[in-house]
Amino acid sequence: MYIGIDIGGMSIKAGIVNENGDILAKCAVPTPKNDNKVMLEAMLEAIEKAMAEAGVKKEDIEAIGIGNPGVVDREKGVLVEAVNIGYTDLPVREFLQKHIGPVPVMVENDANCAALGEYYKAENSKNFVFITLGTGVGGGIIINGKLFTGANGAAGELGHIVTHFEGRACSCGRRGCWETYASVTGLIKTTEEHRHEIKGIAPNEEISGRTVFDLARKGDKDAERVRDMWIEEVAIGIVDMVNIFQPDCILIGGAISKEGDTILLPIIDYVNKNAFCSERLTKPKIEISKIGGDAGIIGAALIYKNSL
Amino acid sequence: MYIGIDIGGMSIKAGIVNENGDILAKCAVPTPKNDNKVMLEAMLEAIEKAMAEAGVKKEDIEAIGIGNPGVVDREKGVLVEAVNIGYTDLPVREFLQKHIGPVPVMVENDANCAALGEYYKAENSKNFVFITLGTGVGGGIIINGKLFTGANGAAGELGHIVTHFEGRACSCGRRGCWETYASVTGLIKTTEEHRHEIKGIAPNEEISGRTVFDLARKGDKDAERVRDMWIEEVAIGIVDMVNIFQPDCILIGGAISKEGDTILLPIIDYVNKNAFCSERLTKPKIEISKIGGDAGIIGAALIYKNSL
Numbered sequence: 253m254y255i256g257i258d259i260g261g262m263s264i265k266a267g268i269v270n271e272n273g274d275i276l277a278k279c280a281v282p283t284p285k286n287d288n289k290v291m292l293e294a295m296l297e298a299i300e301k302a303m304a305e306a307g308v309k310k311e312d313i314e315a316i317g318i319g320n321p322g323v324v325d326r327e328k329g330v331l332v333e334a335v336n337i338g339y340t341d342l343p344v345r346e347f348l349q350k351h352i353g354p355v356p357v358m359v360e361n362d363a364n365c366a367a368l369g370e371y372y373k374a375e376n377s378k379n380f381v382f383i384t385l386g387t388g389v390g391g392g393i394i395i396n397g398k399l400f401t402g403a404n405g406a407a408g409e410l411g412h413i414v415t416h417f418e419g420r421a422c423s424c425g426r427r428g429c430w431e432t433y434a435s436v437t438g439l440i441k442t443t444e445e446h447r448h449e450i451k452g453i454a455p456n457e458e459i460s461g462r463t464v465f466d467l468a469r470k471g472d473k474d475a476e477r478v479r480d481m482w483i484e485e486v487a488i489g490i491v492d493m494v495n496i497f498q499p500d501c502i503l504i505g506g507a508i509s510k511e512g513d514t515i516l517l518p519i520i521d522y523v524n525k526n527a528f529c530s531e532r533l534t535k536p537k538i539e540i541s542k543i544g545g546d547a548g549i550i551g552a553a554l555i556y557k558n559s560l
Numbered sequence: 561m562y563i564g565i566d567i568g569g570m571s572i573k574a575g576i577v578n579e580n581g582d583i584l585a586k587c588a589v590p591t592p593k594n595d596n597k598v599m600l601e602a603m604l605e606a607i608e609k610a611m612a613e614a615g616v617k618k619e620d621i622e623a624i625g626i627g628n629p630g631v632v633d634r635e636k637g638v639l640v641e642a643v644n645i646g647y648t649d650l651p652v653r654e655f656l657q658k659h660i661g662p663v664p665v666m667v668e669n670d671a672n673c674a675a676l677g678e679y680y681k682a683e684n685s686k687n688f689v690f691i692t693l694g695t696g697v698g699g700g701i702i703i704n705g706k707l708f709t710g711a712n713g714a715a716g717e718l719g720h721i722v723t724h725f726e727g728r729a730c731s732c733g734r735r736g737c738w739e740t741y742a743s744v745t746g747l748i749k750t751t752e753e754h755r756h757e758i759k760g761i762a763p764n765e766e767i768s769g770r771t772v773f774d775l776a777r778k779g780d781k782d783a784e785r786v787r788d789m790w791i792e793e794v795a796i797g798i799v800d801m802v803n804i805f806q807p808d809c810i811l812i813g814g815a816i817s818k819e820g821d822t823i824l825l826p827i828i829d830y831v832n833k834n835a836f837c838s839e840r841l842t843k844p845k846i847e848i849s850k851i852g853g854d855a856g857i858i859g860a861a862l863i864y865k866n867s868l
Contacts, residue, residue, distance in 0.1 A: 323840070332840065379711045393804075395703055402806025403687045404841040412836045413800035416725045417736075424836045426799070428725075491734070492721035496701075496804065498710025528720045528732045532631070532640065533712040 253308050255299055256369075256553025257318040258362065259283065261336050266298035267546070268306040269553035273372035275546055277306035286338035292347045299352070315356040315556030318344055319365030319548045326405055329357050358555040360399070362548055364408060367392020368399050368558055369551030370503050373543050379499040382541075383410060385486065385506035388423070389431035393497070399558055411435065415488055430492075433485040436461035436508055442485075443478055450474040461508050483515055487522035494527040494536055505541035516540050561616050563607055564677075564861030565626040566670065567591065569644050574606035575854070576614040577861035581680035583854055585614035594646035600655045607660070623664040623864030626652055627673030627856045634713055637665050666863040668707070670856055672716060675700020676707050676866055677859030678811050681851050687807040690849075691718060693794065693814035696731070697739035701805070707866055719743065723796055738800075741793040744769035744816055750793075751786055758782040769816050776822075791823055795830035802835040802844055813849035824848050 258265045260283060267278035279301040284290040322334035329345025345357040367382035371394045374380060380394035389411030393400040401407050411431030412424050419428025432438050443459045452467040452475055467475030490502060509515065520538050529535055566573045568591060575586035587609040592598040630642035637653025653665040675690035679702045682688060688702035697719030701708040709715050719739030720732050727736025740746050751767045760775040760783055775783030798810060828846050837843055
């Protein structure tokens with residue numbers, strides 16, 4: 253049995269996961285802020301609650317994995333930082349091994365955990381690219397069945413490729429990164445830029461990632477046009493990923509992916525028309541994530557298994 | 561001993577290569593056009609000449625590899641096409657095994673062969689991205705010491721990522737691909753676009769990839785500005801590759817890479833300033849290819865070794 257921890261801004265989720273990636277029990281505790289010691293104790297509390305719920309004993313645990321919303325030190329088993337939560341150099345391996353026993357404790361970036369979780373629930377894929385559309389555009393890469401983290405562990409920042417030379421300012425310091433257009437934040441910005449053209453938006457209405465999707469569903473052609481501009485921005489980067497990786501599957505996640513075929517079908521069409529790929533070759537499947545929020549727990553739990 | 565064949569538009573080069581990637585002998589024959597049978601015989605002739613020169617017998621050959629300027633079928637050992645040379649479905653494995661013996665005959669895209677050749681001559685690298693700046697922008701990816709070709713064999717079209725949304729038309733059908741700006745063709749186009757600003761260019765002078773480099777060396781500030789615009793275009797895509805792969809080394813090849821530090825130093829500076837990478841992590845080395853034209857032979861020869 254494996255334990256996966258997904259650290260989020262609001263809660264720490266712990267799950268008991270079997271080797272197939274099925275969650276047998278899970279629970280959550282609130283995420284403490286700015287306190288290393290309380291943070292470690294909260295993680296232990298979440299683990300112990302999940303273990304109690306599943307009736308799992310310490311000796312049944314094969315490995316523990318933690319997905320961190322920030323930088324990790326895999327060799328030392330330390331969560332180096334999580335800017336939004338306010339801890340630094342959290343020695344989780346040392347702490348958990350002291351309280352739970354001498355099991356492997358693995359640490360990984362949270363987007364990589366989500367990619368790994370999705371990978372274990374996808375079928376027949378060895379080369380797999382996961383793209384998550386949220387506040388930013390995150391990602392994770394599986395190559396020959398293994399999580400790919402590059403030479404320094406920081407690979408897979410797929411949102412930080414420039415698609416718009418000298419375009420929108422990005423949090424990374426560059427201009428025109430894919431995520432400044434293809435993220436939900438980018439969609440909101442594009443909607444704001446075009447709000448005067450969309451009659452369905454009331455003067456003081458706050459724009460969200462759903463605004464143009466909801467209006468388009470009601471038949472608003474201007475909203476539909478803005479929605480489709482955003483879908484094209486997503487598709488451009490996905491074709492880039494196809495041309496670089498030619499994976500067998502590209503999976504799209506993030507809350508907005510629940511829009512399903514409204515997003516997926518035009519992306520597939522765009523990829524078929526634009527990917528650099530001989531007609532004689534198989535093109536990657538492009539799909540929408542089906543697991544969603546639990547992918548981080550599943551992936552964290554299976555980091556150790558994937559590392560073997 | 562390994563044999564590597566590099567098929568170019570002008571000549572077929574064959575080399576006898578040892579397992580360290582050293583070329584012991586090489587020779588070239590002219591590339592026949594539009595004739596499958598003559599093409600196969602020319603390849604055999606090149607191999608036999610190189611073998612004779614090196615004093616290598618059939619029984620000393622461990623494997624043969626062929627780099628094709630086009631699509632290959634690795635499983636069948638067939639060169640599917642090479643549009644510029646005019647053959648299709650060339651059964652090289654079957655032909656060479658009939659004439660040389662039952663040795664492994666591997667086929668690969670020529671850019672991938674060059675990447676593999678460079679990789680075997682690079683030191684201490686397991687995650688390696690090779691970028692070649694020529695008529696287009698080509699590339700090859702080595703991950704964990706193995707040539708990465710994706711699920712369908714066509715991965716690594718690094719020049720075909722969009723850096724300029726709705727930019728220059730690309731041969732692949734999209735607009736704004738990196739190679740339309742960062743290739744030598746892109747440099748020539750940018751120079752043409754700015755030629756009226758560069759006094760050193762005579763009215764009827766034909767622009768080449770060297771024009772702005774040569775003028776800048778003589779102190780022409782306008783040429784220097786255009787040269788630096790091009791270097792920035794190259795650097796943008798290299799930062800993209802760093803953010804995606806975080807390799808231990810990015811190697812830059814192609815004839816224009818002979819400009820050396822003039823290109824390399826500003827690229828390194830740009831990557832240091834722009835790559836998405838914590839200060840605590842090691843950044844990739846960025847270097848200029850030192851082997852150049854023989855990389856294709858070396859890589860072709862060692863495809864089999866790399867596949868083990």
